[in-house]
Amino acid sequence: MDIAQKLSRPENKPISCIEMHTCGEPTRIVIDGYPNVTGTLLEQRTQALQTHDHIRKRLMLEPRGHYDMYGAVLRPDTELTQLGQAHMGVLFMTNNDYSTMCGHATIALGRFLLDTHDLNTFPRRNDIIWDRESLIADLNIHAPCGLLRLRVPVSPDGRASDPSKPVSFVSVPSFATGLQVPISIGHPWPQLEQKDVPEASVLVDFAYGGAFYAIVDASSLGFMGHLQDVDMQELSKATERLLLSIREQPKLTSYYQHPEEPDLSFLYGVIVTDSVLREGSPVSSAELGVCFFADQQVDRSPTGSGVAAREALAYCKGERGTGSTWSYHSLVSNRDLAPPFVGTIESAGGSPKQVKTAPVHVRVSGQAFYSGFSTFSVEQEDPLGDTGFVFTKLALG
Incomplete structure (x- = not known):
């Protein structure tokens, strides 16, 4: 054979x-x-x-x-x-x-x-x-x-x-659940300890775009340089501790509770944002972001569900209205290696008095190749056929 x-x-x-x-x-x-x-x-x-x-x-x-x-x-x-x-x-x-x-x-x-x-x-x-x-x-x-x-x-x-x-899609209704929520950090990371903040707290926004995200700018985490220049390992450690701090506080679960479906009620990840692109200055109608999701997996793309969540957040803050278009860069697109994603608020429910709770319909576009x-096959004798491993975690016991 x-x-x-x-x-x-x-x-x-x-x-x-x-x-x-x-x-x-x-x-x-x-x-x-x-x-x-x-x-x-x-x-x-x-x-x-x-x-x-x-x-x-x-x-x-x-x-x-x-x-x-x-x-x-x-x-x-x-x-x-x-x-x-x-x-x-x-x-x-x-x-x-x-x-x-x-x-x-x-x-x-x-x-x-x-x-x-x-x-x-x-x-x-x-x-x-x-x-x-x-x-x-x-x-x-x-x-x-x-x-x-x-x-x-x-x-x-x-x-x-x-x-x-580009291919585009209109996502499920997206919405913000918390604006500038103070998060107490039990075990601060070095960059946060260097900040002059009371009791090591971080201000975080929460929003849903098919999954729930904690959205925070890099400077709030203590990373005062531009996001494109940040050590990703250090940023990963900080976002992991932030997630742990949120999940350890029962009072914060309301910020990632889906109004209709319990199976959707969990915090999927953290998106770290920065308005500064590679030229070192703010760019109109564009922003940079890095998404840590699942088990600290890093998204190379701008994160489509994250774009929907961030657009809904901007709408709820009164920063953008329907019809507005925004470019969302990842570290990859920020280096001109691929085009960014584009988010457009197509419509929003509710009356003008309900802007902060309105469901927002966002179109996200991007290119795939x-x-x-x-x-993939598995030999019967292969002990790694049905388990797999993460090499970087083998030394953690």
Whole structure:
């Protein structure tokens, strides 16, 4: 038996993936080999975590992945696809969990779902409607947080996506839950200790864009230089302690409670912002940010769900109104290695007196590209087939 035959045997559970990136942030799209899960999409998420988490570890962690790998599992059968509201469902995978929303992966999925014509992979591919004049296709994706409405630029015959133009999506209703909330820090990090602040506290905003974020500017954390020049390891330690401090204080849980769905009520990460880009001065209608999410995973992209949360926050603060457009840079796009994400407030609910509690509908746009394809197998004798590991944590015991 040759190697190819051995690795294709059923007991080795081959899993096929399409590899893409959005602003440098990877998306490993599972197109075949993932075990079936049933029920509503949130129930599928729970079932995947409880029953098939070894698959996530296999694909995300070493030796087949890495600490900052990100994945998406296609789910053709959900309650919204059955109702005809969505063309496809999806589960998102991180280094420690199944997240509820992901903008960069949504942008990548928009291109892939337009490009594939395999009805086994995408049964509703022929239901996609595209406009011959604008060359835009409308595509709806059911994420665990809700329905995402995409616009995907297409080729003149409508059979493929146009990689030269950005994909955009309108996210689920986004909203702010707390403005400038003082957070007591039990164990300050060195940069914060150097600041003249009472009882080591940090002012943090909280907002939801399909997932809940604590949003804070770099200087509030004690990093007085520009974000592009900050030591990322030190910043990671600071945000990790900030998250721990928030989660240890029960009174703060109200800032990441979803009004309708308990499964969405958790704090996903911290976004550190800076109005200064690489030229060393503020730039109109643009800002820089670094997102630490899941288990201190660092997003290479500007974070699509984070863009929705930050736009909602700006609206609630009265800094921006409907129709305003803002560019969101990551450290990658800030070096001209990829285009930034663009956020636009399309509409907001409520009356003018309810601005601080209004749900905001944000369109996020960005560009994704293919980077390859892969098939992952496991030999029966391989002890790392269903566990994986994080190399940097092996010395922690």
